[in-house]
Amino acid sequence: MAAANPAKMLQDEVTCPICLDYFNDPVSLDCDHSYCRACITQCWRGLTADVSCPQCRRTFPQGRLRTNRQLRGIVDASRELQLQAGKEAAPERLCEKHQEPLKLFCREDGIPICVVCDRSKGHRAHTVIPAEAAAKEFQSHDMFLRLQKRLQAHLKTLRAKREKLLGLKVSREKTSQEYLKRTGTERQKIVAEFQQLQQFLQEQERLLLAQLEKLDKMIVKAGIDTVTKLSSEISCLSEWIWELEEKCQKPASEFLQDVRSTLSRCEEGQAQQLEEVAPELEEQIRGFSQKVIVLSERLREFKDTLPDALDETLRPAYVTLDPDTAHPELVLSEDGKRVRRVRTRQPVADNPARFDTMRCVLSHEGFTSGRHYWEVEVGVGDGRYWAVGVAKESVSRKGGISLSPEEGVWAVERWGDQFQALTDPATPLTPNPPSRIRVCLDCVQGQVTFIDAGSKAPIFTFPPGSLPGERIRPWIWVWDRKNWIRLFP
Numbered sequence: 001m002a003a004a005n006p007a008k009m010l011q012d013e014v015t016c017p018i019c020l021d022y023f024n025d026p027v028s029l030d031c032d033h034s035y036c037r038a039c040i041t042q043c044w045r046g047l048t049a050d051v052s053c054p055q056c057r058r059t060f061p062q063g064r065l066r067t068n069r070q071l072r073g074i075v076d077a078s079r080e081l082q083l084q085a086g087k088e089a090a091p092e093r094l095c096e097k098h099q100e101p102l103k104l105f106c107r108e109d110g111i112p113i114c115v116v117c118d119r120s121k122g123h124r125a126h127t128v129i130p131a132e133a134a135a136k137e138f139q140s141h142d143m144f145l146r147l148q149k150r151l152q153a154h155l156k157t158l159r160a161k162r163e164k165l166l167g168l169k170v171s172r173e174k175t176s177q178e179y180l181k182r183t184g185t186e187r188q189k190i191v192a193e194f195q196q197l198q199q200f201l202q203e204q205e206r207l208l209l210a211q212l213e214k215l216d217k218m219i220v221k222a223g224i225d226t227v228t229k230l231s232s233e234i235s236c237l238s239e240w241i242w243e244l245e246e247k248c249q250k251p252a253s254e255f256l257q258d259v260r261s262t263l264s265r266c267e268e269g270q271a272q273q274l275e276e277v278a279p280e281l282e283e284q285i286r287g288f289s290q291k292v293i294v295l296s297e298r299l300r301e302f303k304d305t306l307p308d309a310l311d312e313t314l315r316p317a318y319v320t321l322d323p324d325t326a327h328p329e330l331v332l333s334e335d336g337k338r339v340r341r342v343r344t345r346q347p348v349a350d351n352p353a354r355f356d357t358m359r360c361v362l363s364h365e366g367f368t369s370g371r372h373y374w375e376v377e378v379g380v381g382d383g384r385y386w387a388v389g390v391a392k393e394s395v396s397r398k399g400g401i402s403l404s405p406e407e408g409v410w411a412v413e414r415w416g417d418q419f420q421a422l423t424d425p426a427t428p429l430t431p432n433p434p435s436r437i438r439v440c441l442d443c444v445q446g447q448v449t450f451i452d453a454g455s456k457a458p459i460f461t462f463p464p465g466s467l468p469g470e471r472i473r474p475w476i477w478v479w480d481r482k483n484w485i486r487l488f489p
Helices: 006-013 037-043 069-087 115-119 131-139 142-248 259-271 279-304 306-312
Strands: 026-028 034-036 104-106 111-113 128-130 314-316 330-332 338-341 360-362 371-377 385-392 409-415 418-421 436-442 447-452 458-461 472-478 485-488
Touching (some): 026 037, 034 037, 104 131, 142 314, 338 472, 385 436, 409 472
Antiparallel strands (some): 330 338, 338 485, 371 485
């Protein structure tokens, strides 16, 4: 193996891997790789999260740069050595054929030659001038200037290409960080969806086991009652048998005494039939068994279509109101399930999420996928001015807003004697609003539906595609002070 060139090794050590020039204000990362401060700063421009080393790809927090004074001294020394080497006289070039210095220049052939070549037959008739004179003459020639301009143009193009690639590198790293952030968000959504599904299945399991335990107790009680009743019947029959056997063994004179009464009592006893054992219990057991069979079939179908079930199944949502969004005149219950308006503004912080003009409040929970429903009780008290529905995450919280889909609100409203959907213009609905409304949010189709929770009759549906792709949150507006509005999961 050929020995390594020390000069080349030194040149590599003092060269920035990004600009391929001498280090200028060198800095080091935690991985001990070094770069020009300007080069690495340009490489990380636009990144807000953790950054990475361009060589080893190790990640670091922003701002982890250490000035490398030792490397700066080595760079300065290397530059000085190069300058001194440039000032030293370069060794004379020799003619390959005669091993003599190339001190002459043949104009006809355009090549440097030695003294022996000048006397040879091949150059004897040519115009030969000293090499130094030829160099000065060439430098002042237009050809030299044109070549120099072409080289400068190529140099400019290469530098521009390098800057473009550096920018592309930064853009790709930024895009990669955004994709990683997006996948992290999707991961959180999946975990939340499966947690909600797990809670639903656990609740179903708890209900079925509770019903089984109740049936167990009923079966035990029915068994004890039946055994007690049968034991009593057996005891009675044994007494009758003993009495009749004794009667049959007596003499005729005694046998005929009270025989008619004995026969009458026997016939009455035989006419009485044993009651059927716990018929209502048998019916309950059969009904419960049928429920278990139906649920097992639904669970089996659910397992076969699990990916679709996450998005397509309408599931109850546990919803609580967010006090950080509530208007200062709205008071929430401790469990976050009820809201009403009071006369005086509450001493609350004026944060960016809080409604400051509209008497509105949003829920803690928000949805971006799946199908969910919750119920709102609006018929408590004598309130005649309210609205319930959903709003997008970016709905305006400051100043007055128009309650319409254009402003990011999809809701139904009671305004005095009018009950209407908040479209533009408003759509009149049935004159008698229900006391409890079910709100169904379908993020798959991008629509929201309102249903009378009592009669299950539809009230109004905003068409598919009405909702944007951003996070949607339950929303309530309260105007009068005569009633609570309450949420149900």
